[in-house]
Amino acid sequence: MTTPGGEERVSDADVERVVWQYFRQKNYKHALEGLVKDAASLPFARLDEGEEAPETFIKNELAAVVHLTKWIANSLDLYKNELNTVTYPVFVHCYLDLLYRGYDEAAKQFMLDYHHHHRDLHDLELQQIMAVTSLEHMKTNDTVRMFRANKYKVHLCNYSWELLLGFVQEHKYNFLLRIINQHLSITFHTGKPSQRIDVGTIGHAVGSVDQLNSIKVYWGTYQVVEDPDEMEGEGMDTADDAGEGEGKSEAGGEQAAKKAKTGAGDKGKDKEGDRGKSKAAEDEDEDAEGEEGAKRRRQRKKQQDHPDAPPEEMRLKHPPIRGRMLQMRLEAMRDARRRAALSAKNLPSCCAYTFFNALKSVAITCISFSVDSKLIATGCADSSVRVWTLTKDKLMKLLPGTKLAGFDVTATSKLEDYLDPSTASAAKVMRGHSGPVTCVNFSPDNLFLISSSTDHTIRLWSLLTYTNVVCYRGHSYPVWHVEFSPLNLYFATASFDHTARLWSTDQVYTKRVFAGHLSDVNCVKFHPNCNYLATASTDKSCRLWDIQSGSCVRVFQGHRDTVHVLEFTHDGRFLASGGDDWDIMIWDLASGCRVKVLHGHSDVVYSLAFSQEDGVLASGGADNTVRVWDCEFLQSAAQATTTLHDAPDTLQPGDASPELAATYYTKATPVYAVHFGSTNYLLAAGVFVPNPDKH
Incomplete structure (x- = not known):
């Protein structure tokens, strides 16, 4: 380009290319990393060759993405898996750039032609992105906003990065370089490239995750001290x-x-x-x-x-x-005292409960067992909550107030004395929600049941009168999950509004709001010592929150799709998570690292439960199975004297982990819930799916 004075002016792209080439020739790796970070502050993409015709620009841009995909596909197998993590964010941002500039038809055709390359690992996200067909849609789509507002993190070895950079510079694909600068956060590691098929993540910068995971977590459990003045003899x-x-x-x-x-x-x-x-x-x-x-x-x-239990002044x-x-x-x-210690050589007995005719008028959406395994509750799409007894004892309501007035309460009085035998039945139905019920959970004392719904509310139900006693409002979108604290007083909720919240049953307003996830929060789980709350999200991550301060103290990243379920070991040291990627991951709270990846399910994982002494882990899923996993590896991980690092995942697709000890098959029944009783017997529950298309 020539200035009015006749002097030739070097373009910004040429300057950037010269700088990158100089750093690469001098092997200034740290400077390259800094350049990537600094480039993130640049404004939204502009045309590199400002004078190009729109048709030429579209052709060159799409050709660059296609060329990159083919180049990686023909690369050495040693580097292919790592380099493949770059193609998906580049593909997405190319599509969004076309929409941003108004090339709607070209963007639509580009998506139709090449989205199949990414369906295996990113099917759900792609469905949401494909629904965006104009600039107006981009402003309201949560997935698109998540991609545009946050960097996509990928991990590359130094040589993989040099190969990628050399390819971009050799073909002068400034458009690809701009996407990498603006929308990718690349971390480099020494040694050989990773061989596992992985995906990147969106959200925190890598440095901030490492900083969070270095915070001290008091994961140990402690003995509740009863009030000695209230307990005598x-x-x-x-x-x-x-x-x-x-x-x-x-x-x-x-x-x-x-x-x-x-x-x-x-x-x-x-x-x-x-x-x-x-x-x-x-x-x-x-x-x-x-x-x-x-x-x-x-x-x-x-x-x-436990030595790692929270100090008394920090306890909830x-x-x-x-x-x-x-x-x-x-x-x-x-x-x-009658409990059997479970292991791979001593597997549990499993009792499965199947609900029939529960897909049409009633349409069961969630199932939960009580702590003592005597009750089971279901939430339904018709807005009802149903409670069933699993013992020979019938469910009875409390006597009317007029009759209770004539009773004298003595030291020998029992709750059963105040129940009405005329109301006895094997199940009770409670109504009050105005939308499908998404989750139900029993209180530890079995006196209450709590439920969440798409009507944005949480309701507390009395299991003495089988009526709604409190309605909690605070979320502005559907509430996906709710769980009681082991201490009975508190409960937590997870919502479509990207937050989790802490509540107290005696107050109708929120005690804490835990904000930080980039998409729906699907699950909440209290730590056994009640000082921490774990959350799982559609953003493929899990987090651990300090309940007292409301701050995030751990971010667990590694899942390739939505995370649906969480479960702590009883000693509080480890957290298990599962979801749409069919994998179960075990995380160490002390270090923030992934201890193990368990492969075996062939569909979504819905439920998890550890045995009472953490010897085995049970899981249920949409593949109509209950699977039992040997957890002997937890002992060696807990006793490790060296710093733990993320466990590699070297298994090929379709291979089952060696920790898979047993698989119990159901008859066309996705398993919604699994639960270990106090003597380590295993309960499972699901809904029968007649003539299923998928299962």
């Missing part, structure tokens, strides 16, 4: 027994349950030793008086806390555990 003794026998409380304390993995002979010795210690502790308490005795009891329970406040909840813990403690 047998009540206090049984409360202590519950903590020691059951091996956990509603806030954790699963360490003692680990002892269940020893042999039968050792079990007997341990029981005798525990009884002796318990008796000696009781004698000490009886000799002590008043405040001194209470202090000793608190000190003894404090010694049971909750009312004392008593009444029905304490009674349920005692029952679980008695069951724990």
